[in-house]
Amino acid sequence: MAERIGRYVVFGPIASGGMATVHLARLYGPLGFKKTLAAKRLRREHAESELALTLIDEARLQARVQHVNVVPIVDVVNEGGELVVLMEHVLGESLAKLMAKMREARRSMDVPVATAVIVGALRGLGAAHEARGEDGRLLGIVHRDVSPHNLLVGVDGVTRVADFGIAKAWGRLQTTRDGEVKGKLAYMSPEQMRGEEVDVRTDVFATAIVLWELLTGARLFGGDDEKSTIGKLLMGEIAPPSRHNAAVPPALDEVVLKGLARDASERYADARAFLSALSRVAPVATAAEVGAWVESLCAEEIAARRLAIADAERERDDAATSVAAGAEATGTSSLSADDTVGTRPTFVVAGAPAPPPRARHAALIVAALAGAVVAAGLVIRTVSSDKREDVASDASPGAPAETAAPTDAPDVRAEPATSTSPEASASAAPPAQTTSAAPAPPRRNGPPAPDCRTPYTYDAQGRKRYRRECLVK
Numbered sequence: 001m002a003e004r005i006g007r008y009v010v011f012g013p014i015a016s017g018g019m020a021t022v023h024l025a026r027l028y029g030p031l032g033f034k035k036t037l038a039a040k041r042l043r044r045e046h047a048e049s050e051l052a053l054t055l056i057d058e059a060r061l062q063a064r065v066q067h068v069n070v071v072p073i074v075d076v077v078n079e080g081g082e083l084v085v086l087m088e089h090v091l092g093e094s095l096a097k098l099m100a101k102m103r104e105a106r107r108s109m110d111v112p113v114a115t116a117v118i119v120g121a122l123r124g125l126g127a128a129h130e131a132r133g134e135d136g137r138l139l140g141i142v143h144r145d146v147s148p149h150n151l152l153v154g155v156d157g158v159t160r161v162a163d164f165g166i167a168k169a170w171g172r173l174q175t176t177r178d179g180e181v182k183g184k185l186a187y188m189s190p191e192q193m194r195g196e197e198v199d200v201r202t203d204v205f206a207t208a209i210v211l212w213e214l215l216t217g218a219r220l221f222g223g224d225d226e227k228s229t230i231g232k233l234l235m236g237e238i239a240p241p242s243r244h245n246a247a248v249p250p251a252l253d254e255v256v257l258k259g260l261a262r263d264a265s266e267r268y269a270d271a272r273a274f275l276s277a278l279s280r281v282a283p284v285a286t287a288a289e290v291g292a293w294v295e296s297l298c299a300e301e302i303a304a305r306r307l308a309i310a311d312a313e314r315e316r317d318d319a320a321t322s323v324a325a326g327a328e329a330t331g332t333s334s335l336s337a338d339d340t341v342g343t344r345p346t347f348v349v350a351g352a353p354a355p356p357p358r359a360r361h362a363a364l365i366v367a368a369l370a371g372a373v374v375a376a377g378l379v380i381r382t383v384s385s386d387k388r389e390d391v392a393s394d395a396s397p398g399a400p401a402e403t404a405a406p407t408d409a410p411d412v413r414a415e416p417a418t419s420t421s422p423e424a425s426a427s428a429a430p431p432a433q434t435t436s437a438a439p440a441p442p443r444r445n446g447p448p449a450p451d452c453r454t455p456y457t458y459d460a461q462g463r464k465r466y467r468r469e470c471l472v473k
Contacts (some may be wrong), residue, residue: 002312005039005077005079005080005082005084006075006077006079006084007027007028007029007075007077008025008026008027008028008037008039008075008077008084008086009025009026009028009312010023010024010025010039010041010084011023011024011025011026011308011312012024012308014038014305014308019042019043019051019054019055020040020041020042020043020055021040021041021043022038022039022040022041023038023039023041024036024037024038024039024089024308024309024312025037025038025039025086026312026313027074027086034313036089036309036312036313037074037086037087037088037089038086038087038088038089038090039084039085039086039087040055040084040085040086040087041082041083041084042055042082042083042084044081044082052083055083055085056076056083057164058085058163058164059073059076059085061128061131061139061141061164062162062164064131064132064133064139064141065124065127065128065131065141065164066127067123067124067127067128068123068158068160069120069121069123069124069127069158069159069160069161070124070127070128070160070161070162071087071088071090071152071160071161071162072087072088073085073086073087074086074087074088087162089309090152090154090160091154091155091156091302091305091306091309092152092153092154092155092156092294092298092302093152093153093294093297093298093301093302094148094149094150094151094152094153095117095148095149095151095152095153095159095210096147096148096149097298097301098148098153098293098294098297098298099148099213099214101297101298102217102297103217105297108217108245108247109214109215109217110247110285110293111215111245111247111248111249111252111282111283112282112283112284112285112289113285113289113290113293114211114214114215115211115252115278115282115283115284115285116157116159116284116285116286116287116289116290117151117153117159117214117290118159118207118210118211118214118278119159119275119278119279119284120153120158120159120160121146121151121159121161121207121210122207122271122272122274122275122278123271123275124159124160124161125143125146125161125200125203125207125271126270126271126272126275128141128143128161128164129141129142129200129203129270129271141164142198142199142200142202142203143161143164143203143206144192144198144202144203145163145184145187145206146161146187146203146206146207146210147184147186147187147206147210148210148213149163149184150162150163151210153290153294154291154294155291155294155295155302156287156291157285157286157287157288157289157290157291157294158287158290159290185221185226185229185230185233186209186219186220186221186222186223186229186233187206187209187210187221188202188206188233189201189202189205189206189264190205190233190234190262191264193230193233193234199264200269200270200271201264201267201268201269201270202264203271204259204267204268204270204271204274205259205260205261205264205267207259207271207274208256208259208260208267208274209221209260211256211259211278212238212241212256212260215241215244215245215248215252215256216241216244216245217244217245218244220232220238221233221236234262238257238260240253240256240257241253241256249281249282251281251282252278252281252282254281255274255277255278255281255282258277259274
């Protein structure tokens with residue numbers, strides 16, 4: 001089942017979480033423009049809850065971070081009880097799933113690949129930490145939920161930071177209550193665990209945990225329950241990665257342990273400092289090598305995703321005309337899963353006008369051209385340019401050219417045809433049956449002469465509008 005929400009056609013889910021599901025989506029624009037996206041769709045039961053503010057916050061913050069290592073936000077739709085965040089689609093998998101695949105296959109991770117994944121994450125986090133608002137002020141973003149679940153690694157070999165839902169920043173719609181702890185326990189910093197004030201060094205600590213786990217293939221602080229996890233985090237031994245993986249050089253041990261210092265003052269000051277130290281001591285795999293690693297671990301999942309994208313692009317593109325035509329309308333509609341290539345699904349959109357028949361288009365064009373020819377033969381009285389604009393704007397563009405002017409209409413003579421636009425010509429043209437350029441005879445029993453001592457008024461935007469009856473005395 002595919003649904004149209006706003007300008008987008010939303011297909012089946014490709015991932016699911018507690019507050020939202022992620023779907024494939026397609027944007028259909030004018031002139032055949034199409035793009036495949038990912039749609040993060042808030043569950044309907046949460047539409048009126050605090051989670052809606054969380055999702056909006058996530059979109060607003062993430063949209064301020066423009067970097068290749070951060071998932072780009074494209075749009076937000078709030079329509080018909082639906083709250084949907086549209087993002088760039090990343091063909092790849094979460095680092096959590098990739099690590100799980102490694103454990104299942106009993107494979108150890110190459111140090112250069114692990115380093116490359118974390119280098120990309122640190123670049124994205126550095127961009128988030130340095131993001132500024134529209135006023136140029138530093139937003140002070142702290143992700144607070146860096147974990148393998150929120151790092152996406154694509155088949156292009158690029159790591160992207162996602163899910164800024166609980167990020168700390170200035171100007172959030174939702175704020176964390178005093179003492180409230182948010183994040184995944186096994187990837188929290190000690191100060192975050194204690195509910196203290198946090199800064200970018202919290203993200204440094206969490207990223208160092210992920211790097212330790214990539215290098216070792218083991219969990220650092222994860223326990224059987226919350227109590228054991230908290231105990232390990234606050235007091236447990238932090239062994240150097242080389243104890244679990246002999247391929248890790250001593251210099252890399254030092255970098256990882258500095259990032260994992262429980263005292264924030266002993267860690268790297270920010271993501272960029274951590275990135276610089278890591279790049280100096282460890283080899284970094286190329287994007288092609290990282291992409292090949294992703295493909296080798298999740299070949300079936302990637303192939304299935306490619307098929308889903310191809311199906312969406314192939315079978316639903318015939319609906320592009322209907323979607324683009326209804327893009328400005330409100331309401332939702334759906335496509336049946338039985339729709340196939342060659343059919344043209346109809347989108348029922350509340351309030352959307354039916355397109356005019358081709359015959360009506362032809363009649364309007366002919367009438368416009370006829371009006372333009374007649375207008376060119378009239379004897380014109382020159383009027384100032386600003387008056388011409390007001391006459392043109394006041395004229396009714398929808399009036400058919402065959403309609404005769406009422407006998408009591410003001411004696412306003414036509415201006416020269418200054419536009420080649422058929423619509424403009426039609427609006428400025430006199431009645432189609434008029435064959436003489438002679439002026440209309442004066443009225444004998446018309447209304448009294450208008451008071452034109454002030455021949456103009458001002459509209460709501462403050463623009464001067466001349467009164468039609470005062471243009472010709």
